[in-house]
Amino acid sequence: MIDFSTIDYLKDGNFKQQKAFEVLTQHQVLVLLSNFDPLLVGTIPINIDTDNSDLDIICCYKSKTDFITQLQDNFSTKSHYTIREALIDNIESVIANFFIANFQIEIFGQNIPVKKQNGYRHMIIEHEILKKKGDNFRLEIIKLKQQGYKTEPAFGKLLGLEGNPYQALLDYKV
Numbered sequence: 336m337i338d339f340s341t342i343d344y345l346k347d348g349n350f351k352q353q354k355a356f357e358v359l360t361q362h363q364v365l366v367l368l369s370n371f372d373p374l375l376v377g378t379i380p381i382n383i384d385t386d387n388s389d390l391d392i393i394c395c396y397k398s399k400t401d402f403i404t405q406l407q408d409n410f411s412t413k414s415h416y417t418i419r420e421a422l423i424d425n426i427e428s429v430i431a432n433f434f435i436a437n438f439q440i441e442i443f444g445q446n447i448p449v450k451k452q453n454g455y456r457h458m459i460i461e462h463e464i465l466k467k468k469g470d471n472f473r474l475e476i477i478k479l480k481q482q483g484y485k486t487e488p489a490f491g492k493l494l495g496l497e498g499n500p501y502q503a504l505l506d507y508k509v
Contacts, residue, residue, distance in 0.1 A: 337462070339374065339380060339459070342375055345380070349382060351384060352380070355375075355379055355390055355438065358436045359390065362436075364392065367405070367409045368405070368409075372449050373393070373442075374393050374455060376392070376457075378391075378486055381461055382465075390441070392441070393443045393449050395448050395449050399429060399444075403418065406442060406444075410433050413433035413434060414434040415439075417432050417433070418431040418432075424453070426446075427446065457486070457487060457504055460507060476490065479493070487500045487504050490504055
């Protein structure tokens with residue numbers, strides 16, 4: 336099992352994973368977010384990314400104001416920087432986006448421990464499914480993503496899940 340609590344596993348990964356490790360390390364992205372328990376989640380860690388995939392970093396904040404200030408102080412000078420607040424599943428969320436060295440980075444924060452956030456929970460379930468279903472399944476997921484599917488709907492389609500694929504995936508038994 337991969338230890339997703341650090342990004343060390345990326346060093347031995349595919350080319351894009353190694354590049355992601357370099358960018359995150361050289362630019363100290365996770366260090367700058369260390370007060371917010373940052374975790375890299377999404378498609379790049381589990382090798383189902385496409386050319387358009389970003390680096391998704393989830394964070395847990397106690398003070399939304401402090402989190403926003405930290406994002407502004409550390410990343411507002413980065414290329415195409417944006418920040419917004421949103422209610423996602425009735426949870427206050429802060430989302431910042433920017434580019435570093437050809438990687439789009441999304442930092443997502445909620446007042447929920449990172450390992451309880453849906454982004455992490457989805458990734459762990461998807462990783463388990465990929466291990467069980469094998470490389471052909473992984474390639475089918477990538478093909479659907481290249482056709483415009485988001486990750487969870489792609490899994491939902493291939494697994495024949497009913498209803499909301501985001502919730503159905505959380506309920507899926509591997």
